[in-house]
Structures are given as structure tokens and as C-alpha cells.
Amino acid sequence: MRTVDIFSMAFVAIARNKVRSFLTALGIIIGVGSVIAMVHLGQAATQSVADNISQMGSNLLVVSTGRGGRGPGGVRIVSKPFTHEDVEAIRNDVRGVLVAPTVTTNQNLVHGNVNHNGSVLGTTNEYFPTRNWDLAGGRLFTDEEMYTAARVCVLGSTVTRTLFGGSEPIGQTIRVGRSSCEVVGILAPKGASFGQDLDDVVAMPITSVQSRIVGHRDIRTIFISAIEDGTTSRVHDEIDELLRHRRGSSMEDDFFVRDMQEVADTLEGTTRTLTMLLGAIAAISLLVGGIGIMNIMLVSVTERTREIGVRIAIGARVRDVLWQFLVEAVAISCLGGILGVGLGIVGTYVATDKMELPFLLSTEVMLIGFAFSVAIGVIFGYVPARKAANLNPIEALRHE
Amino acid sequence: MTAIVDVRGIKKIYGHGNTEVRALDGVDFQVQPGEFVAVMGPSGSGKSTCMNIVGCLDPPSAGRYHFCGLDIARFNRDELAMLRRHYLAFVFQSFNLIPRTTALENVALPLVYQGVKPAERNARALRALASVGIAERADHTPSELSGGQQQRVAIARALVTEPTLLLADEPTGNLDTATTEEVLHLLKQLNHERDLTILLVTHEPEVALHTQRVLWFVDGKLVNDGTPDEVLS
Ligand SMILES: Nc1ncnc2c1ncn2[C@@H]1O[C@H](COP(=O)(O)OP(=O)(O)OP(=O)(O)O)[C@@H](O)[C@H]1O
Ligand SMILES: [Mg+2]
Numbered sequence: 001m002r003t004v005d006i007f008s009m010a011f012v013a014i015a016r017n018k019v020r021s022f023l024t025a026l027g028i029i030i031g032v033g034s035v036i037a038m039v040h041l042g043q044a045a046t047q048s049v050a051d052n053i054s055q056m057g058s059n060l061l062v063v064s065t066g067r068g069g070r071g072p073g074g075v076r077i078v079s080k081p082f083t084h085e086d087v088e089a090i091r092n093d094v095r096g097v098l099v100a101p102t103v104t105t106n107q108n109l110v111h112g113n114v115n116h117n118g119s120v121l122g123t124t125n126e127y128f129p130t131r132n133w134d135l136a137g138g139r140l141f142t143d144e145e146m147y148t149a150a151r152v153c154v155l156g157s158t159v160t161r162t163l164f165g166g167s168e169p170i171g172q173t174i175r176v177g178r179s180s181c182e183v184v185g186i187l188a189p190k191g192a193s194f195g196q197d198l199d200d201v202v203a204m205p206i207t208s209v210q211s212r213i214v215g216h217r218d219i220r221t222i223f224i225s226a227i228e229d230g231t232t233s234r235v236h237d238e239i240d241e242l243l244r245h246r247r248g249s250s251m252e253d254d255f256f257v258r259d260m261q262e263v264a265d266t267l268e269g270t271t272r273t274l275t276m277l278l279g280a281i282a283a284i285s286l287l288v289g290g291i292g293i294m295n296i297m298l299v300s301v302t303e304r305t306r307e308i309g310v311r312i313a314i315g316a317r318v319r320d321v322l323w324q325f326l327v328e329a330v331a332i333s334c335l336g337g338i339l340g341v342g343l344g345i346v347g348t349y350v351a352t353d354k355m356e357l358p359f360l361l362s363t364e365v366m367l368i369g370f371a372f373s374v375a376i377g378v379i380f381g382y383v384p385a386r387k388a389a390n391l392n393p394i395e396a397l398r399h400e
Numbered sequence: 401m402t403a404i405v406d407v408r409g410i411k412k413i414y415g416h417g418n419t420e421v422r423a424l425d426g427v428d429f430q431v432q433p434g435e436f437v438a439v440m441g442p443s444g445s446g447k448s449t450c451m452n453i454v455g456c457l458d459p460p461s462a463g464r465y466h467f468c469g470l471d472i473a474r475f476n477r478d479e480l481a482m483l484r485r486h487y488l489a490f491v492f493q494s495f496n497l498i499p500r501t502t503a504l505e506n507v508a509l510p511l512v513y514q515g516v517k518p519a520e521r522n523a524r525a526l527r528a529l530a531s532v533g534i535a536e537r538a539d540h541t542p543s544e545l546s547g548g549q550q551q552r553v554a555i556a557r558a559l560v561t562e563p564t565l566l567l568a569d570e571p572t573g574n575l576d577t578a579t580t581e582e583v584l585h586l587l588k589q590l591n592h593e594r595d596l597t598i599l600l601v602t603h604e605p606e607v608a609l610h611t612q613r614v615l616w617f618v619d620g621k622l623v624n625d626g627t628p629d630e631v632l633s
Binding site: 001002005009016306307309310311312313314315316317318319320393394397 | 452455457458477478481482484485486489490492496497498499500509510512513514515517557561
């Protein structure tokens with residue numbers, strides 16, 4: 001028997017029973033579709049976490065004062081802030097880093113008759129490369145401005161839009177809290193990270209914010225970027241040691257250093273596990289689909305018992321009958337697999353759209369989903385096919 | 401000349417102990433090339449069992465069967481399938497055409513298993529249909545054909561491989577008298593013109609009268625073997 005004929009027999013049988021073939025494949029369609037949608041969704045979530053973290057800046061370490069523990073008698077202790085000298089020490093003693101001390105405060109921002117409550121960030125010029133943040137126009141702060149606590153500021157794009165609408169902001173003066181301030185630069189849009197609008201910010205020299213707005217010299221957060229890739233853990237260790245020494249903390253550290261790479265790895269690990277879990281649950285439905293195929297094929301073999309008897313009587317070999325039914329089962333599940341991939345793509349599109357995740361398709365995932373459907377067809381098609389092939393022709397011909 | 405069928409001491413026993421059924425209980429006979437033989441006997445006498453063994457669908461429990469000089473006991477399943485595919489053909493009482501499949505495709509099916517290419521397959525199937533006088537129904541499915549027409553298609557399917565031996569188990573059992581005559585006429589013609597060897601099971605003496613020889617079975621034994629006139633009188 002020629003191979004083409006095996007295939008054409010299978011397709012003729014499928015075409016002859018279109019509705020039934022479709023219903024048989026339905027389990028596979030849904031199974032493959034949900035595996036593909038689930039895994040794609042998981043990957044999109046992982047991607048979105050990674051994007052959010054790289055938004056914050058690459059090789060970023062964030063050093064903050066501890067939230068403070070409880071002292072004797074349960075009194076809340078606020079751990080002491082970092083000083084300008086701490087910052088200088090990090091700059092001088094730790095190799096290959098950009099160091100940006102920050103002070104943040106919320107202030108009323110006014111320009112003309114527009115009022116906006118926004119976040120004011122006091123920092124140094126290093127802050128911007130540390131966070132991969134570019135200027136869209138104007139300039140950053142000069143050394144003199146830093147030194148003299150000048151009343152200058154650089155605006156985030158949200159603040160620019162809110163306060164100035166379409167008009168040119170550079171050279172204009174806005175009011176920040178009670179002091180007025182000249183706009184010298186505007187920042188490129190940075191987008192949102194974990195739902196927070198990063199562009200809703202006014203950056204000023206740290207000295208200006210300390211002396212003119214908040215009125216103290218406390219530094220609570222220092223952003224540090226390792227210039228060379230792969231050095232964050234060394235930098236992390238060195239900062240730990242330096243600050244421990246400088247702050248003379250007794251047993252417990254009263255500060256902590258968050259390594260964004262670590263955070264990213266942990267989060268990605270979590271979403272990856274979740275993806276696998278979702279994929280596994282969806283794979284169970286694929287298994288159920290396979291059982292559906294086996295079921296219908298067994299019924300079909302019983303229904304076609306006489307036909308099988310005739311085929312054997314006119315000279316079909318065991319393997320001819322086996323192949324005929326196996327190919328039929330595999331063809332049904334392949335068709336199911338193809339439709340399932342389509343369903344999976346549509347499902348991924350709809351879900352990522354709803355969840356505001358990136359819509360990314362992975363050829364690998366789709367191929368694996370399809371390969372699964374083929375494997376299911378072979379595994380669950382084998383039992384009915386073997387049953388058909390091993391029928392006793394005499395009993396089969398007598399079958400009602 | 402080698403006999404087409406040569407059975408010696410053939411037995412077929414179903415079950416064992418109290419429930420043992422001796423469907424065939426020691427049968428010997430030969431069929432020579434070109435013979436047209438009727439197999440007769442009361443119901444349950446083992447006619448169909450005998451046909452199945454001769455048709456290589458069922459192995460005997462005991463005894464020897466040589467088909468065209470070949471000892472069937474030496475053949476495995478695939479080799480027996482090869483014999484059926486090339487040298488044997490069946491016609492059944494209930495036609496056994498494949499449903500929802502055209503007459504042409506039904507007739508071409510044995511050639512599919514022989515690995516013949518579609519163009520040649522269809523040409524030969526059409527010729528076989530023409531030789532049983534039903535070529536104009538080639539595109540009809542079995543449900544669109546009368547019983548007599550279906551049996552003609554079944555005969556065409558049996559002929560298409562140009563077999564050595566045709567086995568027909570009550571081929572006229574489901575047909576009325578007029579159609580029975582037609583089908584018998586066709587079989588006789590094939591026997592004459594092509595020298596086709598035919599074994600035909602029947603209950604009807606009128607049918608057996610068309611043949612050259614009758615084998616009469618009773619209780620799994622061959623009790624009479626002669627011309628229709630001798631046996632039926
Ligand atoms: N698979 C089987 N298991 C048990 N007994 C069987 C089996 N097949 C046939 N028999 C028995 O063998 C005997 C011969 O059966 P067979 O079908 O050959 O009779 P037959 O001569 O063809 O009868 P009929 O004219 O009714 O078709 C019967 O008694 C039957 O019951
Ligand atoms: Mg019978």
C-alpha cells in the first residue's frame with residue numbers, strides 16, 4: 001500500500017464526518033489554545049517585569065536608611081540619615097560607580113494660573129545616567145549652581161505638559177513651594193514603572209532642595225550605578241562594608257542596599273514558575289482532549305468493524321489498518337493543533353490587551369504546542385488503531 | 401495439474417469440554433482449476449467455516465490445506481494477507497460494500513492495498529464494473545444502489561484483482577429470484593470465459609443446478625460429493 005493512499009484514506013474519513021471530526025478535535029483545540037495563551041501570558045508578564053525594572057536603571061543599587069527597628073520599651077527608632085560625607089566616601093572608596101544622593105518632597109508647583117502637586121527631587125547630575133534618563137532639551141545643573149544652591153530646575157515630561165501645555169518652558173520661572181525657580185532643562189519621557197508615573201517630577205540641585213525647601217540636610221536614599229556590567233555584587237559588598245564602618249552600627253544594619261538585578265531575578269523567577277504552573281494546568285486539558293480522541297476513535301472502530309473486516313478480507317495487512325486509523329487520529333489532532341494555535345494567538349492578544357501587557361508571540365511556544373497535539377494524536381490514536389488492526393476478520397464481518 | 405484447493409482431514413473445533421463444537425470434523429476434497437462448485441447442507445453444517453478456511457481468513461484446528469500447492473500452515477499473517485490480496489476474492493451475502501464510498505472506489509479498494517497507482521486503479525475498476533454491466537453507476541454510493549446492483553459491484557470488486565479463486569458465501573441469499581438469476585448468469589459467464597474457479601455456498605437447489613459439482617455437508621462432515629443431479633436427487 002502506498003503512503004499517499006494511507007493519508008488520503010484518513011483525510012477522506014475526516015472530510016466525510018466534518019462535524020464529528022471537529023468535535024473530536026475540540027478538546028485538542030482548547031487544550032493547545034490554552035497552553036499557548038497561558039505560556040504567552042506568563043512570558044508577557046515576565047517581560048513586563050523585566051521592562052519595569054530596566055526602566056529604573058541598569059546595574060542600579062538603591063541604598064536607603066533602615067525603616068528603623070524598635071528600641072527599648074518598643075519606642076520606634078528612626079535610623080539616622082546619610083550625610084554628605086557618606087556620599088563622598090562612597091564616591092572615593094568604591095571603584096567604578098556613579099553616586100546620586102537624593103532628597104524627595106512633595107510640593108505645590110505653580111506656573112501662571114496652573115497649579116500642580118508634584119514630586120520634587122533634589123539630586124546631582126549623576127542621577128540621570130544612573131537611571132538611564134536623557135534630557136529632551138536644555139541642560140543639567142552647572143557646578144556653580146550645585147555649589148550655590150541655585151534656584152534652577154529640570155522638569156519631567158508630565159510636569160512640563162501640565163504646567164506649560166504647548167509653550168516653551170526653558171528660561172521660564174515656576175514656583176516650587178515658596179521659592180521660585182528657573183527651568184533650565186526638560187527630561188525625556190520615561191514612562192511608568194509598576195504603575196508609578198516617573199515623569200511627574202521636578203529635579204533640582206540637592207543643595208537647593210535641602211536649604212531652600214525642606215530645610216535640613218538629611219539624605220534618605222542614594223542611587224548608585226555600577227558603571228561596568230557584572231560588578232553590582234562587588235559594589236554591593238563594598239558599600240555594605242563601608243557604610244557599616246562609617247555608621248558604626250552595632251549588630252543590625254540600619255540601612256539596606258537593594259540590588260535591582262536581584263529584585264529582577266527574583267521577580268522573573270516567580271513569574272517563570274507561575275508560567276510553568278499555568279502551562280501545566282493547560283496541558284491537563286490537552287490530555288483530556290487526547291482522551292476525547294481515543295474515545296471517539298474507539299467508537300468509530302466499533303462502528304466500522306464490518307468495513308475493517310472487509311478490508312482485511314480483501315488483503316489489507318495488519319499494519320495497513322493500523323496506519324489508516326493512526327493517521328486518522330493524528331490528522332484530527334494535528335488539525336486541532338493548528339486551530340488551537342490560532343485560538344491561542346487570539347486568546348493571547350485579547351488577554352494581553354486587557355491586562356496591558358506586551359503582545360509577544362514565541363514561535364517556540366507555538367511549535368511546542370503543535371508538537372504536543374501531534375504526540376497526543378499518536379499516543380491516544382494508537383490504542384484504537386491497534387484494536388482495529390487486530391480484529392478477527394470473521395467476527396468483524398459478522399458484526400451487526 | 402495442481403489442485404486450486406486441496407484440503408485433507410480439516411477440522412475446526414470451537415470451545416472445549418462440554419461446550420465443544422465441531423464446526424468441521426475431518427473434511428477432504430479437492431477443487432481443480434476452472435471448476436464451479438456449490439457448497440450445500442443444512443444450517444450450521446460448517447459451510448461458512450469451510451469457506452473461511454479456504455479463504456485463508458481462519459486457520460484450521462487440524463488437517464492440511466494446500467492452496468495451489470502451497471502449504472498454508474507455513475504462512476504468517478502478512479503472507480496470508482498477500483494471498484488474499486492477489487489470488488483470492490470474496491463475495492458476501494450482505495454485499496459488504498464500504499458505505500458512503502462510490503462504486504468505483506469500492507471496486508478499486510483491493511488495488512489500493514496492492515499499491516497500484518490511482519490512474520491505473522480507476523481504469524481497471526471501471527473495466528471491472530463494465531464487465532458486470534454496471535459501469536454507468538460508478539459514481540453512486542451503495543445506499544443509492546439496489547441489492548442486485550450492490551452485489552454486482554461486489555463481484556466487480558472481487559474480479560478487479562483477477563483472482564485465482566472466487567469464494568461466494570450465499571451471494572444470492574438477499575436477492576429476489578430474478579436478480580438471483582442475473583447474478584448466477586454472471587458467475588457462470590465468468591467461470592466460462594475467464595476459467596475462474598468458483599466456490600459458492602447456497603441453500604437453493606435451483607442455484608446449485610447452475611454449477612458443475614455439489615459438496616454436501618452435514619454436521620461438519622462432507623457426506624456427498626458429485627454432480628448436482630446426483631447429489632440433489
Ligand atoms: N466463533 C464460533 N464459536 C463457536 N461456535 C461457532 C463459531 N462459529 C461457528 N460456530 C459453530 O460452528 C457451526 C458451523 O457454523 P457455520 O457458520 O459454518 O455454519 P453454516 O453451514 O455456514 O450455516 P448457515 O447455513 O446457517 O450459514 C455452527 O454450529 C456454529 O454454531
Ligand atoms: Mg453460513
